[in-house]
Amino acid sequence: MLLDMAADGFGDRPVVGRGGDGLTPVRLRELAAGGARLIRDSDADSVVYLAVNGPAFHVALFAAARAGVPLVPVNYRLGAGQLAALLSNHPRALGICDPEQASALRAAGLSVRSPAEWLTDAADADGSGDPVESDAPAVLIYTSGTTSAPKGVVLRHHNLVSYVLGTVEFAGAQQDEAALMSVPPYHIAAVSNVLSNLYSGRRVLTLEQFTPEGWLDLVRSERVTNAMVVPTMLARIMDAPNLSRSAPALRTLAYGGARMPLRVIETALREWPHVEFVNAYGLTETSSTIAVLGPDEHRTALTSEDPAVRARLGSAGRPVPGIELEIRDELDAATEPGVSGRIWVRGEQVSGEYAGQGSATDDDGWFDTRDHGHLDADGYLFVEGRADDTIIRGAENIAPAEIEDVLLRHPDVLDAVVIGVPDEEWGQRIEAVVVPRDGSAPDPDGLRAEVRKALRGSRTPDRINFWPELPRTVTGKLVRRDIVATLTAERP
Template sequence: MSVSLLLEMAVSADPDRVAVVDAEDRFTCTQLRALSDGGASVIDQSGARSVVYLGVGGAMLPLLIFAAARARRPLTPLNYRLSEKSLSELISRLPDPLIVVDSEYLSRVSPGRNVMTSADFLASCSYADPMHDVADAGDVAIVLFTSGTTSRPKAVELTHSNLTSYVIGTVEFASADHSEAALVCVPPYHIAGVGAAMSNVYAGRKIVYLPRFDPREWLRLVEAEAVTAATVVPTMLDRIVSVLETEPQDLSSLRTLAYGGSKVSLPLLRNALDLMPDVGFVNAYGLTETSSTVSVLTPEDHRIASSSADAEVSRRLASVGRPVPGVEVQVRAGDGSVLAPGETGELFVRGPQVSGHYQEIGSVLDEDGWFPTKDVAMRDDAGYLFLGGRSDDTIIRGGENIAPSEIEDVLVEHPLVHEVVVVGVEDREWGQIIVAVVVPEPGADPAVDDLITWARTALRGSRTPDRIVFRDQLPVTSTGKVLRRLIVEELEAAPSVKR
């Protein structure tokens, strides 16, 4: 099945429904299809073998997703925050691309490329002859580059089959009523942005775009557009909560708030649950290679865990829930054996939405189709999945493997700690030592000794931080992932940190 058929089905169900809202622009399902069909013709006539989008997103993202699918060319949204050099390197790895770029980023594209501004592309779509081709299920639909914070970015290839399997497996067709609207503010080059565009069109839910996140504008749009569902990354949730603490808002329309992309601290989550008691929270875990979400902690899971007196049940608030339909998971030991519930190892996933295929590298699936996520994980007896961070982030201190998340979960509960990340720094005696980088609560000045004592009450001595340093903020990606390698590099370049 082709990605373009998702839009066809939406048109057949409700052709005049508003599909996309982007500032003053509003497009019905029929208008979006007409523009996509015209866009396919523009792409085909350009002679390009692939399509690149460089911009903040909004309506351009679903338009290009469906237009590229019609033209049977893969689409690659790129991170507009990258330097001209980095962008040039990534673009050079794509076959004969047509580059569609928001005008403010035009200067970052090297001369001599096959380039159109987003405005020109949109205008051309309106008068181009429609093209109604349908891609094969096995064709590559989307290529996304991994963040590349520790190595050369890898180009993940997602086929039409991968993406439509994700959408059909997690969303019921035309299940949304006319009152439903989804507020999308994740960037277009993130798999969550791609997934949101397809799944909301398929569900029949109006998509309201906020390309540049601002917490007050986010809250205003929730009320103005009667938003019923939204997706945020942890840094966005933190900023929304900060506003709500001092400026209560009318969120009566909001039924579901999904969060993901990186770990959310329990104090922040509890605060959000208290401030938005009528909102159903969803923790969605997935990867680029899995076409988005593979595991979900549902609103009911949140309610039960947050109110339970049973320690085994309440701790599930820190989990990423259970696998979505069609996805299988295994936790494996280093020798490849499958571990029992309660044991910690590497998470492997399998299912039709899982790609595991990279440009220039090929497939990394094993012979049975399992993808190694590189995430440390554990499943409890009820099948809830707990993540312990990336396997690459594991600290090896004196020969003992230590998951940073175990220490972070303890320190972040200290009343004077707002955020914390724990990393391993090279040490001549221990191999690595444990360094906790702490962002205090506003106006707070926690003492190092108090934090060490706090950690020691819950952790054995070998897992207590060797050093603690303070920062005003943590370096993060646009999707909220902490740049651990950057922190380590800074610490190793300036080792005189406080104990």
């Protein structure tokens, strides 16, 4: 439906790729119809996409929809064992992958095409899709597995369409608008960006390999007006020495996927006064964004002298239309403003469903995000981290985020994470891992003193470790289990 609306509404406007030779919605619809024929002829029950982003991904998403089967975008950085285990869940899939991954898919019994072959064959095939039920599975996305084994999240057509209709204005983009997407196809933001930008009529470009220089070059050469980044990307852009950050055409920059250090967003707001910043908080299980901190709220918070208003620069904003949000305590009772608890959400776009496990929503449709947070008096959401990340030291619950915020404010600290490590006396001890800025050598006792000055002594790290970098996913999420495993092995 969304593709048909775009094709009928602005069919000759390029919406995928470079301005000179991009795909129009009409051409995208033709390729999707041809791709759907290929899927049906192969008797596939799903489409596994194991390649970088680009036009082939767009065609695969809509072709799978027209064929009535789910698209399964897979992390192309997985190891051989992890990939084989995941592919065993999809033995009847049609595979689209880069050539170096073809043998793994064939070993799993899949028929395989490269992205180029997929586009060529789709162009040569004729076909049209039958109507698809709104509750049919549209996409199956595996979670990043940063704290546990990856799970397949089932997103149905009505979940994704609800998200788009509730947050995007049809044909709302101007003819010259172009969006740059710098997240891989196996992330929910990639799927939601394809749908929302198509629905608004905005051309989408992709960047396969991020570097600050490459990102800015593409922004300038293609006159990108809208972009989405993860916090580590924006930090690298802002921190790169001797780099011209001129981006005159850029109008809106959205960020999300992980916590944004206040230092970075404050720098970006001052560096690009002409850009509107948007913080989007969401999960795979919620079909992307469920809360937004908008442009005016960013600027107001930056310049406000009211501490409560200024603090909102570190918030995720307020719920988007169609989303209900509650903070609940350990007894499932709603908390008062300012009191931390688990973040629960409800709405049409919320799936909360896992392949082979069914729905994780309660009888009233509420989904436990397993994120900790609190609401302020005006309904702004502050996300404090995963519930699994909470440190319990001597029966006191400690959110790593508040300690990390103090460390990241230090001028010699580039990156930081705080975790709980098993301890016989306290249950858990607090350890921090800090990545120093190039050329700096922060003093661990000095950093601990900064935390003690800003927070209570019980929240001061027992030890600070210095590493050259932190293990993160491509979307900027910390792989905490790897950090815990390393520190535990070092100090049993």
